[in-house]
Amino acid sequence: EPEVTQTPSHQVTQMGQEVILRCVPISNHLYFYWYRQILGQKVEFLVSFYNNEISEKSEIFDDQFSVERPDGSNFTLKIRSTKLEDSAMYFCASYPDSGPLQETQYFGPGTRLLVL
Amino acid sequence: GNSVTQMEGPVTLSEEAFLTINCTYTATGYPSLFWYVQYPGEGLQLLLKATKADDKGSNKGFEATYRKETTSFHLEKGSVQVSDSAVYFCALSDWIGGATNKLIFGTGTLLAVQP
Numbered sequence: 001e002p003e004v005t006q007t008p009s010h011q012v013t014q015m016g017q018e019v020i021l022r023c024v025p026i027s028n029h030l031y032f033y034w035y036r037q038i039l040g041q042k043v044e045f046l047v048s049f050y051n052n053e054i055s056e057k058s059e060i061f062d063d064q065f066s067v068e069r070p071d072g073s074n075f076t077l078k079i080r081s082t083k084l085e086d087s088a089m090y091f092c093a094s095y096p097d098s099g100p101l102q103e104t105q106y107f108g109p110g111t112r113l114l115v116l
Numbered sequence: 117g118n119s120v121t122q123m124e125g126p127v128t129l130s131e132e133a134f135l136t137i138n139c140t141y142t143a144t145g146y147p148s149l150f151w152y153v154q155y156p157g158e159g160l161q162l163l164l165k166a167t168k169a170d171d172k173g174s175n176k177g178f179e180a181t182y183r184k185e186t187t188s189f190h191l192e193k194g195s196v197q198v199s200d201s202a203v204y205f206c207a208l209s210d211w212i213g214g215a216t217n218k219l220i221f222g223t224g225t226l227l228a229v230q231p
Contacts, residue, residue: 033218043160043205043221056218091159095217104150105219109159 002026004108006092012114016081021111023075023092031095032075033105034067036060036088043091049075082115089113118143122206122222129196129229137191137225139180139206147208149173149182149189150219154203163191163204196229203227 005024013019025032034046047057049067066078075094079086089112093105123138141147151163151173164173169184178193189206206222 031217035219042223043207043219045218045220048218093219104162104165105217107152107160 002106004092004094004106006090006108006111008111009109010112010114012116013082015084015115019079019082019113021077021079021090021092021113023077023108024073025075025092025094026096026106027073029094029096029106031055031097031105032067032069033093033095034077035091035093035107037091037110038085038088046077079113082113084115087113087115118147118208118210118220120206120208120220120222122225124223124225125203126226126228129227131198131229131231132195133229135191135193135196135200135227137204137206137227139189139191139222141187141189141206141208143187143208143210145210147210149180150207150209151178151180151189151191152205152207152221154205154224156202160205196227198229198231201227201229 007022032049035043037043045058047061047067048055064080068076089110091110092108095105119142121140148167150165152160153163154160164175166173166182169182172181180189180191182189203224203226205224207219209217209219
């Protein structure tokens with residue numbers, strides 16, 4: 001069964017450093033998403049990406065965040081200058097098509113980011 | 117705006133007990149409703165879904181019925197096992213032509229099943 005993969009599984013970084021989280025969505029999917037889960041809290045939507053551009057972003061997704069699909073397979077989330085409060089589990093998800101969500105989004109296993 | 121409200125946890129049950137986790141929602145359109153499960157140290161897995169009113173989603177002995185009149189999607193299982201210990205998230209996706217189908221999650225409910 002196809003699956004979404006994410007790398008790295010864990011990342012530790014110093015405050016102020018840039019990090020890039022990588023995701024490989026399922027190959028025939030068209031919509032891509034990033035969500036985050038701060039420890040012990042709910043999963044929050046960050047951004048959705050379609051047709052090589054951001055289709056929607058949350059208020060969390062400020063100028064420090066960016067997304068890219070550089071080569072038609074990878075989907076990356078960059079945090080330019082990390083803050084302590086960016087420490088969270090980051091989930092990538094993909095979805096095949098437009099229209100009402102009849103099927104699930106497929107989630108990757110997540111990247112746990114710790115900012116020190 | 118759209119939102120999901122879940123019962124607070126943790127929920128602690130003995131093996132073979134009956135489980136109910138309450139979930140209610142607010143949505144402007146016609147949402148699809150989901151339950152996701154997160155086992156310790158793992159990512160999110162879809163447990164079940166319902167895409168229209170009165171649909172019942174079911175999987176692995178879990179069930180939830182989409183009740184439009186009460187805007188609810190409560191999760192139930194007749195006899196829980198220790199292996200069901202996990203965090204359960206209720207979620208909705210409210211597609212309104214051109215929207216991005218983002219998922220809106222509840223706060224999650226930790227279920228601990230004791231032998």
